[in-house]
Amino acid sequence: MPLLEVTDLRTSFHTRSGIYRAVDGVSFSLEKGETLGIVGESGSGKSVTCYSLLGLVPTPPGRIEGGRALFDGVDLLHCPPAQLRAIRGKRIAMIFQDPMTSLNPYLRISEQLIEPLLIHDNISKADALARGLAMLDAVGIQDAAQRLHSYPHEFSGGMRQRVMIAMALITKPEILIADEPTTALDVTVQAQILELLKKLQRDLGMAVIFVTHDLAVVSGLCDRVQVMYAGRIVEAAPTRTLFQAPRHPYTRALQRSIPSLQPKGRELYTIPGMPPDLSQPASGCAFAPRCEQAVAACQATDPRLQPVSAGQSTACLRVQNAEI
């Protein structure tokens, strides 16, 4: 049985200007010790998927419209708030995309760092501080002892992000949900953090959901990857397959856009057009208006995610019909 099994998750935002289907039928599972990468278009629902699992979608305007997320026999989407609070921060921890908004500007780093320990573990403040200090060291904050009692604004962007990482890891969670955890870090610190994550996975069997735009990081860290577009998973595959043999036209276009793989001095390739309006009823494939391979049938039929090769699923009619 997987550690976490998400089935047909649907989350919308009910706003003045309409109902936005931010997550529109997402299913996936996560095994103990596994690392699952989520990549995709900005605004495609990666963060909202993560928030939904932890009951962190602001309601209203957000609403979980349907689905199930089974973790150790508990449906995270429908369990009582108290039960979810006991799981969140202890057994499932999250690193947020926005370090400054998730740290309290008026509290010292030290207090925020040990808060999850004081809530969830029966531990003295002195012991908690000692563990906090060790964790700050582990994420590479220099002179951690001296800087433990600083305020968030006294830290650089990357240092704040590492505080968030330390906070998430301090309770030794079974699942870590990491939303763009290394975007503000230079590559040497990033490499150090990724090593730390791998070590915790080996030692504790921690499973990781890793949301990122950095396809190179995904390729080195994740066992499987799923690609999101307009609230759906459009392709899911073992990491190596996804990079060697991407099938969905969006995945291919995304890989072609990577700036670092394109030569200097020329206009960079980008995917033309804009993502669809999530408040309008969808007809056909959401990517079709931007897709170089689209044919008339793509505008008419809504493609489902279906297996196309060993372990690889793709939501593209033309791939499923073996036309491309």
Add this chain to the structure above:
Amino acid sequence: MSDPILQLKDVSTHFPVESGFLFKKRTGTVKAVDGITLDLARGEVLGLVGESGSGKSTLARTILQLVPTTGGTVVLEGRNLTAATATELLAARRGLQMVFQDPFASLNPRLTVFAALAEPLLVHGVVPPDQVPARVAALMEQVGLAPRDQRKYPHEFSGGQRQRIAIARALALEPKIIIADEPVSALDVSIQAQILNLLAGLVRRMNLTLIFIAHDLSVVKHISDRIAVMYQGKIVELGPALDIMERPQHPYTKALISAIPRIERKS
């Protein structure tokens, strides 16, 4: 350099480190920016890279005079900003825009995107009032946001969408210099490429001067004429972009280049 638009002379910004819960004691100093001298030509793109905590954002805030400078001078088009009055600074900042590393913290949560973009246009009279809506729509399209979303508030956008609102706001005043602090690291690669194309186009067409702060050298190399590498508050290496990438001299630059993750297609 014949016509430098910006000159930094021996600029330093230091912060006190205090510790203790009740009785604050000054226990040390963080030399966030420590004696930096640098000239920037009009229309030049400088990539600024360096370790986390090496002082990149502080240098940016020092140029804008958003932090008290410990020493040295910042000269913008011949005007010394370190000695400028508050009114002079305000005027100078119109031509000197910054995209902050943390877009959420820099956007007013109570303003819709339309209001956030229209405000600077109206205050500075960039376009006549009746042309403001069209200009707002154009700014949004430039950064890949749909103009239909202009009545939304910042919290109604994803992380990468907010980042682009911040970029659009910096572009609104058609500044001569933009300092962009990690402007693309929260964006998917296609939009990264789009923003890089946009900025490169402005440099070409409008002779914009750009300081592009990032930790990803493989992205910085695309847009930069020169790259400066910061380490512990100092610039430890400065040179043409391709030279830095292909023949790094300083050990930290070498470490930065060798740690760039690459796509692993085989295992």
